[in-house]
Amino acid sequence: MRVRFHGAAGEVTGSCHEVEANGHRVLLDCGMIQGSDEDERRNEDPFPFEVGDIDAVVLSHAHIDHSGRLPLLVRRGYRGPIWTQHATADLLKVMLEDSANLAQMDADRDNRHRRDGKTNHKPLFTQGDVAAVLKQVRGIDYQQPREILGGVTVTLRDAGHILGSASVELAADEPGGRRVLAFSGDIGPRGTPILRDPVPVPGADLVLLESTYGGREHRERQATLDEIRDVLEHAWADRGNVIIPAFAVGRSQELLYWFARQWDEWKMARWKIFLDSPMAMKVVDVYGRHERLFDEDAQAVWKGRPHPFKMPNLHLTAEVAQSQAINNVCGGAIIIAGSGMCNGGRVRHHLRQHLGRKQSHIMFVGYQARGTLGRRLVDGAGSVRIFGEDYQVNAVRHTVGGLSAHAGQTGLMDWYAGIEGRPPVVLVHGEDDAREALARAMEKKLDARVELARPEQTREV
Ligand SMILES: [Zn+2]
Structure with missing residues (x-):
């Protein structure tokens, strides 16, 4: 089993990781890059993988920086299933339809302001692309293992970040034995209103951990x-x-x-x-x-x-x-x-x-x-x-601070500490200063082996 980091490796947005498991290819998230206009233009770039090689997608939650390029993936030929928690499936419809609306309004505005008389700015994706995505979504429950491909099983656990948010446990029967990758998704703070507290994955050979607020704590x-x-x-x-x-x-x-x-x-x-x-x-x-x-x-x-x-x-x-x-x-x-x-x-x-x-x-x-x-x-x-x-x-x-949907440093470490055997961990989804602060704290307090994901780097699980 191996994982390749395509997005949210050294930045917060554009979450996307490709896993090779038992001869299949699984995409974890397919998120939009958000930030300056220059950053956002990268969303139109070709994907750094062959769309036709992907056998399944697993989506951690509905936020656009995790889901926003799914319409492009489908438009460029992806026809397989998109596995996610039921509530995420429902929220995804609301989020992507809104996003397609905004893309259309952006394109219309650009076209109105062009002076050369050409009006050819196309939106990043359309409602038609979104409808195609929604047809490919397959809802699953938390804690229910599901074989999504031959010898590849996915289990979602509540991440307490937004409704339907999940950490993903991906297990595969590899020739050398069973290997397990745990992907945190975005982890919420304990005591988030309405939602349950994050549930750690019981065990894994490698952990991908978000680090958005890896360098700070939230107020009481x-x-x-x-x-x-x-x-x-x-x-x-x-x-x-x-x-x-x-x-x-x-x-x-x-x-x-x-x-x-x-x-x-x-x-x-x-x-x-x-x-x-x-x-x-x-x-x-x-x-x-x-x-x-x-x-x-x-x-x-x-x-x-x-x-x-x-x-x-x-x-x-x-x-x-x-x-x-x-x-x-x-x-x-x-x-x-x-x-x-x-x-x-x-x-x-x-x-x-x-x-x-x-x-x-x-x-x-x-x-x-x-x-x-x-x-x-x-x-x-x-x-x-x-x-x-x-x-x-x-x-x-x-x-008013303190209403963050992301766990602070202690919350992230607590989630990791709940995984048996303290496997090696790769930090994703964070700016470098946040990742470095979290890495130092995890090495010192938990004796963890911590790496920082680099774009397009491949890591054996
Ligand atoms: Zn999120």
């Missing part, structure tokens, strides 16, 4: 919750609205969960709550279909009153007209809208309305990448440009 969750409570109190005292830019998958649903769970303590009944994101609403439906994956706390909250997605003061605004009507609410509203980093989506319309108002509060609850509108606001910009117009910022800004 209770401190984060207290911070959210304080922001809401502050905004209520100011008679203002609270705008929360949030990712449609995971973070938006988590916020509604906390509001329902802290209903009395945070005096949530007095607010009008808007979930102003059609995509987040589709994800709410997916959560509804997979309640059996929730942890005990969430199961209890879902059985109690109020239900997180049916709070009496929660307004789901699907239509644009409904979204625009929120402008008439001058105080006492909490507005959750995408995109999470404010570089697209309805949140920009709300920011336009609210940035100038002293009584408005903007609460950031997720990562803000360099170059995004969200990052400029978090960094304290006095004025920002939205839709070609400048807006002065008088609103109060809050950055």
Whole structure:
């Protein structure tokens, strides 16, 4: 058995590893490269492997940096199965359809701005490509071994990162005996709301471990919750609205969960709550279909009153007209809208309305990448440009940390330490400083043999 690192080797996005097992070829993830325009142009490059050689794909979770090049893989001739957890299969549809939409809008905008009269910029992929991918998806449950190819078995275990996220155990009957590769996927922190804690793989000959936050720890969750409570109190005292830019998958649903769970303590009944994101609403439906994956706390909250997605003061605004009507609410509203980093989506319309108002509060609850509108606001910009117009910022800004979907250093080491025999480990899915910090800590505290994956490097399992 051997593995070759095609993506997320020395960077965070574009997760893609090719495994040769018992004479078959299996692709673990087929993710999109995200970042600068130059980075993202690499998505159009040919794959660094023969598409026709791939016999099966196993997808760890629905995030685009793990799944986003599947439509290209299928368009370029892949006709085999795409194995993944059932909830990931459902989320994949929402994510890829949204991604195809954005790709089409990008292409249209580019074509409008071209001065040479040519309008030939094609989107990276289309809804037709996405539909073809979805036909090839095969759902499986956690903890149920499945023979996906002759002598090759896959077992998925809950990774506690987003709904349906999995660590992948790939076992193969090789001529020299059984070999097992464990791929962490993205690992969530313990105690992530709604989701169960990550489950380690029992044993393996080689481990591929993500290292996104390999160099740091997260703040205590209770401190984060207290911070959210304080922001809401502050905004209520100011008679203002609270705008929360949030990712449609995971973070938006988590916020509604906390509001329902802290209903009395945070005096949530007095607010009008808007979930102003059609995509987040589709994800709410997916959560509804997979309640059996929730942890005990969430199961209890879902059985109690109020239900997180049916709070009496929660307004789901699907239509644009409904979204625009929120402008008439001058105080006492909490507005959750995408995109999470404010570089697209309805949140920009709300920011336009609210940035100038002293009584408005903007609460950031997720990562803000360099170059995004969200990052400029978090960094304290006095004025920002939205839709070609400048807006002065008088609103109060809050950055609430600690809601990460990724485990910190200790969480990653705990997951690894749960694997019997402490096999050699290769770090993927992290910037070099994060990987090096994690490698040092694992060598020192766990006596682990740690390597850093290099692009296109091959490693025997
Ligand atoms: Zn992820």
